Amino acid sequence: MAFSVVVVGTSWGGLAALSKLLGGLPADFPIPIVVVQHRGKESEHLLRELLQDTTKLTVCEIEDKDPLKACTVHLAPSNYHVLIEQGFVSLTTEDPVRFSRPSIDVMFTSAGDVYRSETIGVVMTGANEDGARGLRHIAQLGGRALVQDPKTAEIPIMPAAAIKAVPKAEVLPLASIAPRLVELCQQANQVARLKTV
Amino acid sequence: MAVQIAETLVAGDAPDRNAPNYKPDLERIEIELLLEGVFRQYGFDFRAYAYASIRRRLWKRIEEEGLKSVSSLQERVLHDPQMMEKLLLDLSINVTAMFRDPGFYMTFRQHVVPLLRTYPFIRIWHAGCSTGEEVYSLAMLLREEGLYDRARIYATDINEVVLQRAKAGIFPLERMQEYTDNYIRAGGKKSFSEYYTAKYGGALFDQSLTKNVVFSQHNLVTDRSFSEFNVILCRNVLIYFDKTLQSKVHGLFYDSLITFGVLVLGSKETLRFMQHEESYQQIAPPEKIFRKVR
Known part of the structure; x- marks a missing residue:
């Protein structure tokens, strides 16, 4: 089974973790990546620029109805929720969920609803429990759940909550997440090729 | 609450x-x-x-x-x-704030107000105005720029309940600090507290701000254009529509704007892939302020 989207959620310490993760992916990584990084209401394009410096993928800040693209990191803008739809993303200004907008749970839940077992969810460092419910939703619908090993996280609260919510999640040290994504993607391709033969 | x-x-x-x-x-x-x-x-x-x-x-x-x-x-x-x-x-999502996205209001002052000065009479359509906070903000801005007396703002929403609240002009006191900060960053020229008095358990806004405002129910999905405007503001409304409906509403806006009229969208909205994309020029990016050029 091929994967259609990788969704990533992180908060405190996320910039360093995202740099490591995105920096470890090849320029031709074919699955669209959608990232929610909690940040200030007014923070603008700086995060995009910082992340772009770390990766060969194209990093873009989401605008409403942007199509999901290969080799691209779609970054949630500050102060909007991101909802995944079939092949594109929508923004909303609905109320914050557990004090967060963008909310990782909201984005993950919508990804699971649309892509179900074709979804890979990744929860990394952070100082709150956002992401745990969304990751559980993805896992319940047959998607993959990856969590940064709390021992390698700048703040372990967010990954620890995700592991508690999804006990069967794969727990990986930060440095192993990118290689694992590449591996999952290759396995999926091999299976797809076998099926076509 | x-x-x-x-x-x-x-x-x-x-x-x-x-x-x-x-x-x-x-x-x-x-x-x-x-x-x-x-x-x-x-x-x-x-x-x-x-x-x-x-x-x-x-x-x-x-x-x-x-x-x-x-x-x-x-x-x-x-x-x-x-x-x-x-x-x-x-x-109907009714998230709004006075001088929401202060940078937008600053840009509007700098780049749109000079255009508006060239008209003897200014017609503005605020589509999807919700509870009215952004209408009052615009009214303050126009008054401070000396344009209010020749302006008329048509503020519409699908929802009659929120329009009643907009007309009343009473907003939660606890948000005044946030609004004051926004006002300052939006380039406000007075003291924000001059615009309201604490009353009825809230902040009652200067009723003369709505002297030239017409609040009216209008449904972007089913209703037609009702006039020609110099400016149309529709921020963070179209994000709730699918692309087909977005395109249809953009047709409505296009038909409702005079040539060289100004269309304002939310900060993460775009005209990309819309039929009328080529008909507009973006003024002062990254703000989503567009001028109809053809």
């Missing part, structure tokens, strides 16, 4: 759609039937709203009512107009 809202949302963001018996295709049929029923029974047309968002909000209502499926909500809504009123409030 804030706590209560937070808790209802906890229920709303992780719907009980467990893997084994969850059928997304069937759910889609149910949602389409519900929206069709709402349209035919009540005339509110949500059929072309962005799907993920509408599904999320329907489930919030389903859970708050202790129901189990979209179909069960459909039964309640079709037979009970009060349930429809609740649903209407759920489905």
Whole structure:
């Protein structure tokens, strides 16, 4: 089974973790990546620029109805929720969920609803429990759940909550997440090729 | 109140759609039937709203009512107009703030006000004005720039309840600090507190700000253009529509703007892939202020 989207959620310490993760992916990584990084209401394009410096993928800040693209990191803008739809993303200004907008749970839940077992969810460092419910939703619908090993996280609260919510999640040290994504993607391709033969 | 809202949302963001018996295709049929029923029974047309968002909000209502499926909500809504009123409030997002996105207002002062000075009379359409905070903001800005007396603002929304609140002009006192900060960053020229008095348990805004404002119900989905405007503001409304409906509403805006009129969208909205994309020039990016050039 091929994967259609990788969704990533992180908060405190996320910039360093995202740099490591995105920096470890090849320029031709074919699955669209959608990232929610909690940040200030007014923070603008700086995060995009910082992340772009770390990766060969194209990093873009989401605008409403942007199509999901290969080799691209779609970054949630500050102060909007991101909802995944079939092949594109929508923004909303609905109320914050557990004090967060963008909310990782909201984005993950919508990804699971649309892509179900074709979804890979990744929860990394952070100082709150956002992401745990969304990751559980993805896992319940047959998607993959990856969590940064709390021992390698700048703040372990967010990954620890995700592991508690999804006990069967794969727990990986930060440095192993990118290689694992590449591996999952290759396995999926091999299976797809076998099926076509 | 804030706590209560937070808790209802906890229920709303992780719907009980467990893997084994969850059928997304069937759910889609149910949602389409519900929206069709709402349209035919009540005339509110949500059929072309962005799907993920509408599904999320329907489930919030389903859970708050202790129901189990979209179909069960459909039964309640079709037979009970009060349930429809609740649903209407759920489905129309009314998040707003005075001088929301202060940078936009600053840019509007710098780049749009000079254009408006060239007209003897200015007609402005604020589409999807919700509870009116941004209408009052615009009125303040125009007054400070000496343009208010020759301006008329048509402030419309689909929802009569929010329009009543907009007309009343009473906003929560606890947000005044935030609004004051926004006002300053938006380039405000006075002291923000001059515009309101504490009254009726809230901040009552200077009623002369609405002297040239017409609040009126208008449905972007089903209603037509009703005039020609120098400026149309429609910020963070079209994000709730699917692309087809967005395109249709952009046609409505295009037809309602004079040549060289100004269209203002929300900061993460775009004209990309819209039929009229080539008809506009963006003034002062990154703000989403466009001028109709052909």
